[in-house]
Amino acid sequence: MEQPxxxxxxxxxxxxxxxxxxxxxxxxxxxxxxGEVSAATDDKFTVLIPTYSAKRMRGLASExxxxxxxxxxxxxxxxxxxxxxxxxxxxxxxxxxxxILDQPLRxxxxxxxxxxASRPGNYFxxxxxxxxxxxxxxxxxxxxxxxxxxxxxxIAGCRRGAYVQNQETEVxxxxxxxxxxxxxxxxxxxxxxxxxxxxxxxxxxVELWSDDIVLxxxxxxxxxxxxxxxxxxxxxxxSEGIAIHKAVDFQTKRRKVRETxxxxxxxxxxxxxxxxxxxxxxCEPLGASHFGRST
Numbered sequence: 001m002e003q004p005x006x007x008x009x010x011x012x013x014x015x016x017x018x019x020x021x022x023x024x025x026x027x028x029x030x031x032x033x034x035g036e037v038s039a040a041t042d043d044k045f046t047v048l049i050p051t052y053s054a055k056r057m058r059g060l061a062s063e064x065x066x067x068x069x070x071x072x073x074x075x076x077x078x079x080x081x082x083x084x085x086x087x088x089x090x091x092x093x094x095x096x097x098x099x100i101l102d103q104p105l106r107x108x109x110x111x112x113x114x115x116x117a118s119r120p121g122n123y124f125x126x127x128x129x130x131x132x133x134x135x136x137x138x139x140x141x142x143x144x145x146x147x148x149x150x151x152x153x154x155i156a157g158c159r160r161g162a163y164v165q166n167q168e169t170e171v172x173x174x175x176x177x178x179x180x181x182x183x184x185x186x187x188x189x190x191x192x193x194x195x196x197x198x199x200x201x202x203x204x205x206v207e208l209w210s211d212d213i214v215l216x217x218x219x220x221x222x223x224x225x226x227x228x229x230x231x232x233x234x235x236x237x238x239s240e241g242i243a244i245h246k247a248v249d250f251q252t253k254r255r256k257v258r259e260t261x262x263x264x265x266x267x268x269x270x271x272x273x274x275x276x277x278x279x280x281x282x283c284e285p286l287g288a289s290h291f292g293r294s295t
Contacts, residue, residue, distance in 0.1 A: 024062075024132075028062065031062075031065060034066070034069060035069065037071065037072075037135040037136050037138075037139050038072065038139075039139050039143055041146055043072070044072055044074035044121060044123065045072055045121075045125055045138075045142055045179075046073075046074055046075045046077065046116065046124050047075070047077070047125050047126075048076075048112040048124065048126045048127075049128075050109045050128075052080070052082045052106075053082070053129075054082070054085050054090065056130055057085065057129075059130070060090070060091050060129060061092070061093050063132055064076060064093055066132075066135045066137075068097065073097065073138075075119070076095075077101060078098070079103060079111065080100075080101065080102045081107040081108070083102075083103065085102075087102055101115075108204065108209070108211060109128075109211050110188075110207035110211030111207055113126070113215070114189070121182070122182045124179075124180050124182070125177065125178065125179045125180070128175075130233050131177060132234075133231045137229060141177065141179045142179065145179040145180070148224065149181050150219055151222065152178055152184055152215060152218060152219050152223040153223065153224050153226065154175070154178055154223060155228050156174070156176045156225055157173050157216075158171060158172050158173045158175065163175075166227050166228065166229070167227055168226055169224070170221070171216075172216065173212055173223070174216050174223045174225065178212065178215055180218070183218075184215065184218040184219060187218040191214050192206050192207075194264055195260055195264065200256070201256055205253055206257055209257065213261065217261060
């Protein structure tokens with residue numbers, strides 16, 4: 001007999017799947033009617049989308065179409081971290097700005113920041129492979145980052161243990177979408193190096209399970225989320241074997257990285273930029289499932 005928690009989780013998954021089937025057609029109609037969108041700047045964004053699950057790959061075209069309408073997007077890199085799959089078997093979309101990468105080894109979502117560091121430009125955005133936003137919503141996040149480039153920006157996150165989205169507020173950790181500068185990317189790579197040097201966490205602990213925790217500590221203050229309006233997540237965001245937060249040891253692995261990071265930053269007298277080690281311990285992100293976060 002199923003336990004109460006399992007029953008609740010199963011119900012949430014079914015409701016999310018139903019909501020997706022109801023809302024997606026309306027979202028698609030609106031997107032098909034939308035035109036190109038500009039931002040009030042000549043600066044450009046490089047977008048990175050990590051993916052792992054074949055089920056998610058089939059839906060990537062819907063996520064990419066709004067991004068291709070953004071004139072401020074210079075390049076979109078879709079990085080497949082599943083060596084057993086080939087993106088072109090699922091994604092037929094063609095555009096000069098679209099770069100398809102099939103990685104020879106399995107990686108976690110944090111690998112995209114290595115890709116970002118090797119690219120030109122100063123503004124980057126990593127987006128989970130199950131999130132659907134309209135072009136103007138992407139533009140809103142970009143403009144917020146340019147207005148306050150000292151901290152990472154997004155659309156959802158965790159604040160004092162509670163999941164929050166579609167608000168104008170600071171958060172302890174970002175989820176779903178991560179808009180950052182080159183400085184944040186380089187800081188992420190440096191913090192990762194320092195975390196591995198402690199010997200307390202592994203590369204997988206950071207890259208696969210906790211890249212969002214580390215990235216959220218890379219600004220001069222707490223990251224911010226913004227009120228961008230209604231957005232969609234795939235009905236797979238509660239699916240076992242796809243959504244990482246369904247893993248039994250999800251919180252345990254993340255807690256280890258969070259506490260090690262807090263200790264590391266405190267020792268370096270950088271506690272003002274670090275997250276509360278208790279923040280997010282029991283906050284289950286809705287659909288956190290970056291490519292490498294799928295199993």
